[in-house]
Amino acid sequence: MFESAKFIISKLAKDRTSLVGACLIAGLILIALFAPLLAPYPQDVTEFHPPERLLGPSMSHFFGTDRMGSDIFSRMLFGARITIAIAVIAIGVSVLIGVPIGLIAGYNKNWISDGLMRVSDIFLAVPQIILAIAIAQTLGPSIENVILALSATYWPFWARLVYAETRSALTETYVEASIALGASPFRVMVFHVLPNISSSIIVRTTIGMGGTILTAAALGFLGLGPPAPSPEWGRTIAESREFLPEAWWYATAPGVAIFLVVMGFNLFGDGLRDILDPRTRRSHDG
Amino acid sequence: MGDALLSVENLHVSFSTENGVAEVLDGVNLSIQTGEIVGLVGESGCGKTTLARSILGILPKNSAKISDGSIVFDHQNLLDMQEQDVARDIRGRLITFIPQDPFSSFNPVFTIGAQIMDLMKWKYSKQQSSWFALRARKAERENHFRRVLELLQTVQLPDPEGILRKYPHEVSGGQRQRIMIAMALLPEPRLIIADEPTTALDVTIQAQILKLLKRLARERNVSVIFTTHDLGAAYEICDRVTVMYAGQEAESASVDKFFEKPRHPYTKSLLGSLPSKSGGLKGIPGQIPALINPPSGCRFHPRCSLASEDCITRRPQVNWPSDDHMVRCYHPKIYD
Amino acid sequence: MLWFVPTLIGLMIITFTISHIIPADPVAFFAGENATAEQIEALRARYGFDKPLHIQLVNYLIGVTQGDLGISIYTQRPISEDLLARLPATMELTFMAVFFSTIVGVPLGVFAAVYRNSFLDHFLRVLTVSGLAIASFWLAILFQLLFAMELQITPLQGRIDGWGPEPITGFFILDSLIVADWESLKSALSHLVLPTLTLAFPAMATIVRFTRAGVLDAINSNYVLYEQAMGLPSNLIIWKYVLRNALIGTVTQIGLIFGILIAGAVVVEAVFDWPGLGLYAVEAILNSDYNAIMGFTLVTGAFFIIVNLVVDILHGVIDPRTQG
Numbered sequence: 027m028f029e030s031a032k033f034i035i036s037k038l039a040k041d042r043t044s045l046v047g048a049c050l051i052a053g054l055i056l057i058a059l060f061a062p063l064l065a066p067y068p069q070d071v072t073e074f075h076p077p078e079r080l081l082g083p084s085m086s087h088f089f090g091t092d093r094m095g096s097d098i099f100s101r102m103l104f105g106a107r108i109t110i111a112i113a114v115i116a117i118g119v120s121v122l123i124g125v126p127i128g129l130i131a132g133y134n135k136n137w138i139s140d141g142l143m144r145v146s147d148i149f150l151a152v153p154q155i156i157l158a159i160a161i162a163q164t165l166g167p168s169i170e171n172v173i174l175a176l177s178a179t180y181w182p183f184w185a186r187l188v189y190a191e192t193r194s195a196l197t198e199t200y201v202e203a204s205i206a207l208g209a210s211p212f213r214v215m216v217f218h219v220l221p222n223i224s225s226s227i228i229v230r231t232t233i234g235m236g237g238t239i240l241t242a243a244a245l246g247f248l249g250l251g252p253p254a255p256s257p258e259w260g261r262t263i264a265e266s267r268e269f270l271p272e273a274w275w276y277a278t279a280p281g282v283a284i285f286l287v288v289m290g291f292n293l294f295g296d297g298l299r300d301i302l303d304p305r306t307r308r309s310h311d312g
Numbered sequence: 313m314g315d316a317l318l319s320v321e322n323l324h325v326s327f328s329t330e331n332g333v334a335e336v337l338d339g340v341n342l343s344i345q346t347g348e349i350v351g352l353v354g355e356s357g358c359g360k361t362t363l364a365r366s367i368l369g370i371l372p373k374n375s376a377k378i379s380d381g382s383i384v385f386d387h388q389n390l391l392d393m394q395e396q397d398v399a400r401d402i403r404g405r406l407i408t409f410i411p412q413d414p415f416s417s418f419n420p421v422f423t424i425g426a427q428i429m430d431l432m433k434w435k436y437s438k439q440q441s442s443w444f445a446l447r448a449r450k451a452e453r454e455n456h457f458r459r460v461l462e463l464l465q466t467v468q469l470p471d472p473e474g475i476l477r478k479y480p481h482e483v484s485g486g487q488r489q490r491i492m493i494a495m496a497l498l499p500e501p502r503l504i505i506a507d508e509p510t511t512a513l514d515v516t517i518q519a520q521i522l523k524l525l526k527r528l529a530r531e532r533n534v535s536v537i538f539t540t541h542d543l544g545a546a547y548e549i550c551d552r553v554t555v556m557y558a559g560q561e562a563e564s565a566s567v568d569k570f571f572e573k574p575r576h577p578y579t580k581s582l583l584g585s586l587p588s589k590s591g592g593l594k595g596i597p598g599q600i601p602a603l604i605n606p607p608s609g610c611r612f613h614p615r616c617s618l619a620s621e622d623c624i625t626r627r628p629q630v631n632w633p634s635d636d637h638m639v640r641c642y643h644p645k646i647y648d
Numbered sequence: 649m650l651w652f653v654p655t656l657i658g659l660m661i662i663t664f665t666i667s668h669i670i671p672a673d674p675v676a677f678f679a680g681e682n683a684t685a686e687q688i689e690a691l692r693a694r695y696g697f698d699k700p701l702h703i704q705l706v707n708y709l710i711g712v713t714q715g716d717l718g719i720s721i722y723t724q725r726p727i728s729e730d731l732l733a734r735l736p737a738t739m740e741l742t743f744m745a746v747f748f749s750t751i752v753g754v755p756l757g758v759f760a761a762v763y764r765n766s767f768l769d770h771f772l773r774v775l776t777v778s779g780l781a782i783a784s785f786w787l788a789i790l791f792q793l794l795f796a797m798e799l800q801i802t803p804l805q806g807r808i809d810g811w812g813p814e815p816i817t818g819f820f821i822l823d824s825l826i827v828a829d830w831e832s833l834k835s836a837l838s839h840l841v842l843p844t845l846t847l848a849f850p851a852m853a854t855i856v857r858f859t860r861a862g863v864l865d866a867i868n869s870n871y872v873l874y875e876q877a878m879g880l881p882s883n884l885i886i887w888k889y890v891l892r893n894a895l896i897g898t899v900t901q902i903g904l905i906f907g908i909l910i911a912g913a914v915v916v917e918a919v920f921d922w923p924g925l926g927l928y929a930v931e932a933i934l935n936s937d938y939n940a941i942m943g944f945t946l947v948t949g950a951f952f953i954i955v956n957l958v959v960d961i962l963h964g965v966i967d968p969r970t971q972g
Contacts, residue, residue, distance in 0.1 A: 148658035151956070152949035153911040160666050160945040163933050240783055244915050247785045248933055263786055267919075270789070271797035281786035288781040296777075370877050403879025411877070416870035419889050421896055421968055434880055479968040495878075505877075 037301050044297025050290025058106040065100035071257055080273045090275040093265060094255070098279050101257035105280065108169065108258045109287065112242045113235050116173045120180035121231065127181070128188025129215045132196070143189060146182035154179045155241050162250040169252040172245050176238060187230065191223040198222075225302040233295035236288040243284050259284050316343040316384075317535050318367065318503060323381035325359075325366055334603040336362050338559045338611070339381070341630060344535050344552075346502065349526060351550035351567070352539040355582075357600055358556040360539040364505050367537070368409060369398050386502070404435040408496040410506040410525075414488035418480035425460075425476030428495060432456040435499045463494040467524060486517040493525055503535045510545060522549050543586060547571060552636070555579050558601050558611040560627065565637040575633065575644035578612045610641070618643040652957045657709070659949045663942045664708050717943035722935040727943035731925060736818030737807055738917070738924030742909050744844045749852035749905070754895070756852075757859025761867060762886060772856055779853030785915035788846040792919065795842060802841050805921035809835045843920045847912050851905050858901050862894030869893075896967050903956040910948055 038044045062068045066086075074094030081091040089098035127146075131139035149157065154176075161175035192215070195201055201218050209218075245251050246260025254261070259280040266276035325337035337359050344350045352360040365371050367383055369390060383390045385407065390398060403409075411417040419427055436456065464472035467490040475483060475491070483491070489509060496504045506525065510518040526549040529536045540546055546553050547567060554564040555578065563576040574580050581596045598615035601607050609627050613619040620642060622628075628640040711718070717727040760769045796804040803809070813823040813832040821840075824833035866872060867890060875885045917926030925944060932940035964970045 144654070144658065148655050148662060151655050151953045152659065152945075153907045153952060155911040155914065156945055156948050156952075157662070157666075159914070159929065159933065160663065160941050163936075163941050164666055164938065236781060240781075241911075243783050244785060244911075247783075247915060248918065248930060250933065260783070260785075263783075263789065267789065271793050274793060277786070277789050277793070281783065281790070284783050284786065285778070285781050288783075289777065292777060292781055365877075368877050370873060399876075399879045399881070403877060405879065409874065409877035411870065411874050413870055417874040419871045419875075419893070421892050422889070423968075430880065430884070431878060434884070435878065481969055 034301055038297055041297045041300070043293045047290045047293030047295070047297060050286055051294055054106055054110060054287050054290065057103055058110045061103040061107055065097075065103045067097040067100040068104070070096035070100045071104045072255055074255070080269060080276070082273075083275050089279040090273070092262070092276055093269060096255075098262075098276065101262065102259070102279050102283055105257040105259045105262065105283065106287075108252060108256065109239055109242070109284075112169065112173055112176070113238045116176035116180065116238055116242070117231055117234055119173070119177040121184050121227065123177070124181035124184025125188050125220075125227065128185040129192055129219065131185065132189040132192025133211055133215055133219075139189075142185065146185045146189075149179060149182035150186060154237075155244055158241060158245060159248065159250065162245055167250050167253045169256070169258075172242055172251050175245070175250075176242060180234070180238070183234075184227070187226070188223060191226060192219050195219045195222055229295060229299045229302050232291055232298055236291040236295070239284065239288050239291070315345075317346045317348075317386065318537075319343045319382075319384045320363070320367065321382050321384070323363070323366060323383065324379045325362055325371070326377050326379060327372075328375050328377070329604070332604040335606055336376075336559050336603055337366070338606070339627070340556070340559070340561050342537075342554060342561065342564075344503070344537060346535055347530070347533040349529055349536045349538060349549055349551045351546035351553040352537060352556065353541065353543060353546050353553055354556035355541055355600060357558070357603075359559040360556050361507055362559075363556070364507050364537060364539050368403060368407060368505055369395070370403075404431065405499045406501055407503045407505060408499060408501040410489075410492050410496050410504060410509045412508040413512045414485060414492050415480065415512070417492070418488065420480055423477060423479055424483065424491060428460050428476065428491075428498070429453075429456060431495055431498060432460060460494075460498070463497055464491070466497075466528065467491070467494045469494075485513055486521065489513060489517075489521050490524070493521070493528065497528060497532065497534070500532075501534060503537065504529065506536055506538045508540055509538070510542070511540070518545065519548070525549065543571075543583070555582065558606060559603055560611050561640065562612070563637075563639045563641075565639075569634075569637050573637075573645075573647050575637070575639045575647075576641050577616050577618055577643065577645075580645065652953050655953055656950055659953070660709055660712055660946060661705070663945050663949075664705055666945075667938050667942045712946065717946065718939040720932075720937055720940045720943075722932070722937040722940065727940055730928060730940070731943060731947050734923060734925050734928045737922060738913055738926060740819045740821065741840065741843055741847060741917075741922060741924060742906075742913060744840055745847040745851060745909055746905065748844055749848040749855055752848075753852040753855030754859050754891075754898075757856040758863050758886065758891060758894075760856065760860045761863035764864065769860075772860075776853035776856050779849050782849070783915075784846060784850065784912040785919055787849060788842070788916050788919035791842045791846055803835075803839050805919075807836070807839050807923055808832065809839075812836070843916055843922055846920075847909055847916050850912065851908050854901065854905060854908065855898070858898050859894055862897045863890055865897075866890040866893040896963070899959060899963050899966065902962075903952075903959045906952060906955045910952055 038048070057064060066088075074096050075091075076095050078091050078095035079093050081087055081095075083090045087097050087099060089102065092098050092101070127142055131142045157179045158175040161178055162171050165171040165174065196219070201214060204214055204218055242251065243258075243260035243263075246258045247264045249261070249264065251261055252258050262280040263277055266273065266280075269276055320340060320342040323337050323340045323342075324335070327334045327336050340359070340363055342350075342352070342363065352363065354360050362371070362376075366378065367385075367390070371378070378391060381391070385402065390402065393402075418424065433453075433456065436459070437452065460476070461472045464475060469475055469487060469490050475487070480488065492509070496506075509525070510521050513521060522545055525536065525538075528534075538546070538550060550567050552564065552566050553570040555562050555570075555576070557578050563570070563574065563579045565574075570579070571583065574583055578596075585594050585596060596615060601611060601614070607614050607624075609625050610616075610619075610623045613623040616623065622642045628642050631639050631641070631644070633639060633644065633646075708718075715728050717731070719725065720727050720730060723730060756772060760772045763769055792804060795802045808820055810832070812820055813829040813836075814827050816823045816826055820832065820836035824830070824836055863886075867886075872885060872890060875889060876882075913924065914926035914929055916922070917924045918930045921927065925948065929941060929944045931937075932944065
C-alpha cells in the first residue's frame with residue numbers, strides 16, 4: 027500500500043499542472059494554519075478602525091483596507107481558515123453519510139436500496155446550490171448552517187457513485203468468491219469493495235473540493251454564510267460592491283483567493299484522476 | 313522487376329513510443345503485378361499491417377516516420393508526392409482499402425447509404441462537382457445510385473436498397489464486409505489493400521468472403537495485397553505469398569512454391585507449426601523480439617538453428633534462387 | 649423516463665420538509681413584535697400553518713399541482729404569479745448564454761482537438777480550467793468593473809433602459825423585433841452582453857472540454873482511419889463525420905450545462921440586477937420570505953428536471969444506435 031503511494035507521488039511529481047495544483051493547495055493549508063502568525067493585523071478580523079477605511083494597497087496594507095478600516099490582507103488569510111473548514115467538513119460529512127448508504131444500497135437488492143437511490147436521484151435532479159440556498163436560508167446565516175446545507179445536498183452524489191461502483195464490484199469474481207466462502211456482508215463491503223472504489227472516491231473528493239468552495243462562496247456572497255464581521259471570502263466580495271470602482275482592491279483580493287484555491291484543487295484533482303482512474307482518463311495529451 | 317504495378321523498395325519505418333524508437337520496418341521490399349493477388353503473411357507484430365498502411369500513407373502522423381525507401385505506384389513514388397495529392401488522386405481512387413473490422417470502420421451515426429454515396433460523390437465523379445448545373449448533378453446522383461446497387465448485388469447482398477437505408481449496427485458482420493468489398497471496388501481501383509479482412513468474421517463466413525474477393529478481383533483485373541496471419545486463407549486465394557518476420561521480409565514465392573518448397577528457415581518453421589494430419593503440434597522455440605532493440609542482422613537469428621556469424625552481422629541480401637522465388641537468407645534450403 | 653413525475657413529487661416533498669424545519673416561527677416573525685396571540689393565530693390559520701403537518705403536506709401538494717405555490721409573505725402576491733412574471737427574463741438570458749457558449753465553444757473544441765498540443769490547444773486548456781475555477785459572481789463584478797465602469801462601453805446593470813418593448817412574449821429581443829422597436833432592441837442587446845458573457849463563461853469551458861474529448865475520440869476511431877484510407881477530404885471527415893459523432897455524445901452534457909447556467913443565474917442576476925428568477929430568489933432571501941424561496945426552488949428544480957428529461961429523449965432520438 028505504501029509502495030503504491032510512492033508510485034502515485036512520483037507520477038504526480040512528473041505532471042507539471044498537478045504540481046502547480048499541489049503547491050496551491052499546500053499554500054492554502056499553510057496559510058490557514060499559520061494565519062495568526064502571517065497576518066500583519068490579526069486583530070482586524072474582529073476589530074475595526076473607521077478612520078482608515080477604504081485605503082488603497084500600500085506597504086502597510088498589502089491589499090488595502092475595507093469599509094471598516096480593517097486590513098484586507100489579514101482578513102483574507104483568516105478567510106482561508108473558513109474556506110478550508112467549510113469545504114473539508116462539508117465534503118467529509120457528505121462522504122461519511124453517502125458512502126455507507128451507497129455501500130449498503132449497492133449490496134442489498136431490496137426496496138430499501140431502491141428507495142434510497144430514488145431519494146438520492148431527487149436531490150441530484152436539482153443543482154446543488156438551489157437546494158443549498160433553500161436550506162441555508164431556512165436555518166439562518168452561519169458557518170454551521172452552510173456546512174449543513176452543503177452536506178445535505180452533497181451526500182446523494184456519493185451515495186449514487188458508491189452504489190454504482192458497488193454494484194459493479196459485486197460482479198467481480200473475487201467478491202463472489204468471498205461471499206460464497208461465507209464472509210459477512212460487512213466484511214465484504216469494507217474489506218473487498220471499499221478498497222477498490224477508494225481511488226475513485228479520493229479523486230472525486232479532490233475534484234469536488236473546488237466546486238464546494240465555489241458554492242460556499244456563493245452562499246456567502248448571497249448573505250447566507252457566516253455573518254459580519256466574518257472575513258469569509260464570498261461575503262467580502264458582496265461587501266465590496268458598493269465601493270466600486272474606486273476601491274477595486276476590495277473585490278479583487280478575495281476573488282483572486284477563491285480562484286487560486288479552486289484552481290489548485292481542480293489541477294491536482296485532474297492529475298490525480300489521470301493516474302488513479304485510467305478508465306475515465308480523457309484523451310490525454312502526450 | 314518487370315513492369316510492376318506497385319514496387320516498395322527498402323522501406324524503413326519507425327514508431328516513437330514511450331519506451332523508445334521501434335524499428336517496425338527494416339528495409340522491406342515488396343512488389344505486385346497488375347491483376348495479382350499477393351498475400352502478406354506473418355505473426356502479429358511482424359509489420360504486415362504497417363507495410364499495408366504505409367502504402368496507403370495512413371500511418372499515425374505523430375509517431376510514425378518513414379526514414380528511407382520508396383513506394384512506386386504506377387511509375388510514381390508516392391513518398392515524393394504532396395499529401396493532398398495522394399489523398400485526392402490515389403487513395404480511394406487508384407488504391408482502395410478493406411479494413412479488418414467492418415463494424416468499427418463504418419461511421420455509426422450515418423446510414424450505410426449516406427456513407428457509400430459520399431464515397432461515390434468524392435471518389436467516383438470524373439469531374440469535380442460544381443455548384444451550378446444542378447440537373448447534371450441530379451443525373452449524376454442517379455448514376456451513382458445505380459452503380460452502387462449493381463455492386464451491392466455483385467457482392468451477393470440481398471435487398472441492396474434496404475441495406476442502404478440501414479445503419480451499420482443493423483447489418484450482420486458478413487454483410488458489412490461484403491459492403492466493404494463493394495466500396496473498395498466502387499471507384500474502379502487498380503489495387504486493393506485488404507488488411508486482415510476476415511479476421512473479425514465467423515469462420516463459416518471467412519471462406520465465402522475470401523472466394524468472393526478473389527473472384528471479383530480476377531474479373532476486374534484488380535491487384536490485391538492481402539495481409540493475414542492465417543496461412544490457410546493465404547493458400548485459398550493468393551497467387552503469391554510474402555512472409556514477414558519482425559519487420560523484415562523473409563521470403564516471397566508463388567503460392568505453390570511457397571507451401572511446397574519453402575526455403576527460409578522461418579517459413580519452414582511456420583509451415584511446420586501448422587497442425588498436421590499426423591497429429592503433433594510443433595511451435596518455434598523462443599519469442600518474437602521487441603522492435604525497440606531488435607536483434608541485429610537477420611532478426612530471426614536468435615531462434616534459427618542454422619544461424620551463423622553472417623546472420624548476426626548483416627541482414628541477408630535479396631536472392632532469387634529461381635524466377636518467381638525470392639528469399640533473404642544465408643542458409644536457404646536448396647531444392648533439386 | 650416516465651418517472652420524472654415521482655421525482656417532481658419527491659422534490660415537492662423535500663421543499664416542503666425544508667420549509668417546515670424552521671426553528672423560528674415565521675408567522676410570528678411576520679406578524680411583528682406587537683401582534684397579539686389572536687392575531688398570530690389568525691395569520692397562522694390564513695396561511696394554513698395551524699393544521700397538522702401531514703395535512704399541510706397534502707394541501708401543499710394539491711396546491712402545487714394546481715399551480716398554487718402560496719402567497720409571498722413579503723409581496724403579498726401569489727408566488728406563482730411573481731415567478732411567472734420573472735421567468736422570461738431568466739429564460740432570455742439563459743438561452744442567450746446557451747447559444748453563445750455553443751456557437752463559440754463547439755468550434756473551439758474541434759480546433760483544440762484537431763490541432764492537438766498546439767499553442768491554441770494549450771491556451772484553451774488554460775482558459776477552460778480557469779473558467780471553471782472563477783466564481784461567477786466575482787467574474788460578473790470584474791466585467792462590470794472593466795466594461796461598465798472603467799471603459800463605459802456597456803450598461804452597468806438592469807435589463808433595459810426605459811419601459812422596454814410592448815410585452816408580447818416577454819422576450820425583449822423578440823418583442824422588439826416584432827414591433828420594430830429599434831431603440832428597445834439596441835438597449836436590450838447592450839444590457840444582455842455582460843450577463844450573457846458571465847453566465848456563458850463556465851458553460852463554454854465545459855463545452856470546449858467535452859467537444860474536444862469527443863472529437864479526439866472520434867479522430868482516433870477506425871471509421872476515421874477508413875475514411876482517410878479512402879481519401880475523403882479532411883474537411884468532410886472533421887466537420888461532417890467526426891463532428892456529428894462528437895456532438896451526439898455532447899448532447900448528454902446539455903443537462904450539465906443547464907445546471908451550471910441555472911446555478912450561475914442566481915448570482916449573476918444578483919450582480920447585474922437582472923429582473924429574473926435568480927434576483928427574485930435573492931430578494932426573497934433578504935426578506936426572509938420562506939414561501940417564495942420554496943416556490944423558487946420548486947420551479948427551478950422542476951425546470952431542470954424537465955430539461956434533463958428532454959435531453960434524454962433527444963439523445964435517444966438522434967443516436968441511431970439507441971433505436972431498434
